[in-house]
Amino acid sequence: MSQAMALYHLQETELQLLRGQKRLAEIATALEDHQAIDQAQAAVEAAQRALSPLQTRARNLELEIQSNLAKIQNADEALYSGRIRNPKELQDLQQEIQALKRRNADLEDQLLETMLAIEEAEASLAQTRQALEQTTAAWNEQHAHLLEEQKQLKAERSKLLQQREQALAGIDAASLSEYNALKPRKQNQPIALLIGGSCAVCGVEQTQMLVSEAMQGRTLVKCLSCGRILAYRPGS
Ligand SMILES: [Zn+2]
Known part of the structure; x- marks a missing residue:
């Protein structure tokens, strides 16, 4: 798995954790009400x-x-x-x-x-x-x-x-530090899937060069519009 995809899995897990935490806080308030x-x-x-x-x-x-x-x-x-x-x-x-x-x-x-x-x-x-x-x-x-x-x-x-x-x-230190730096600036969503050659978060189509670099997955490639790290999931 590429570093970008590993980061994407980390992000999805962390987002789920955040949603659960938010709901738990709501429940605690409702139980007191x-x-x-x-x-x-x-x-x-x-x-x-x-x-x-x-x-x-x-x-x-x-x-x-x-x-x-x-x-x-x-x-x-x-x-x-x-x-x-x-x-x-x-x-x-x-x-x-x-x-x-x-x-x-x-x-x-x-x-x-x-x-x-x-x-x-x-x-x-x-x-x-x-x-x-x-x-x-x-x-x-x-x-x-x-x-x-x-x-x-x-x-x-x-x-x-x-x-x-x-x-x-499964994530190396350099990738993790980039992820953590980008996270607060992207509402906890620093990774975007690359789908059909476009960034799945902002929707902007990427250049052929960026697409092929993201597909190879050797380096972290960022969306030319929103700056999120692009993760290519084989088959998308
Ligand atoms: Zn984007």
Whole structure:
């Protein structure tokens, strides 16, 4: 194998290593990200906070209605007991009963409204709880997939590192130093295949002389346009 082709194998292995590394970093970030669950949890808490004062209000209204009913009953009993004879006192008592009844009618309207509001608040609480469940289930599933992918990438990484060692074993010091010098200037892609007489990265057709030198593979030949080392793969 020519030095250019050996460098090409090194480059492809290193590019795969870089892609794997990038993906592993993405996975690590995704595994730490609980934002969706936190948001769903916050929605449940907000729905609970909206419901709770309505329930308190309904209990207070019920208590006041009960207390008024007891007062009405007492006043009724006094009215029909025959103990009170003074007409002014009887009239006052009747008025008090009327006032309590009007007050309770008003309280019952308020209670009905509150009960309707409670129904709505309970429905939205149930919705947010369901959404939280779904979000949690989806996150758990995604988490499992990511862990599996992470495992595969780590296994692949060890293989690629071995492959890199093997590729390096076939490369001489001068070729490697040229490769390393060119790498940062060519976005980690200092080697281009020569395909049909053209550089496969920039697409520019090479001179006949460059093509034949690249095909012989005795020296490192660079693309006349992008400056990458041209690797000729027999048959292309
Ligand atoms: Zn080129």
